[in-house]
Amino acid sequence: MCTTPEHRTIxxxxxxxxxxxxxxxxxxSDRHYIYTVGAQHGYPDRVAMRQSLRQFAEPR
Known part of the structure; x- marks a missing residue:
């Protein structure tokens, strides 16, 4: 998964x-692009998306 600042914002x-x-x-951005990025991170499940955000914040 790509974790660019734009993806984090989305x-x-x-x-x-x-x-x-x-x-x-x-x-x-295009709506389809937004939906695709969201779906990669669990959209429309907000709980799954919040978990993805936590993974973004964790140091590697």
């Missing part, structure tokens, strides 16, 4: 409950 916004169209508008 996952954080989706985990917080923002709709895909809103995240796409804020990040100036």
């Amino acid at each position: 996952v954080a916004m989706l985990a917080a409950g923002s709709p895909v169209w809103y995240v796409a508008a804020v990040t100036k």
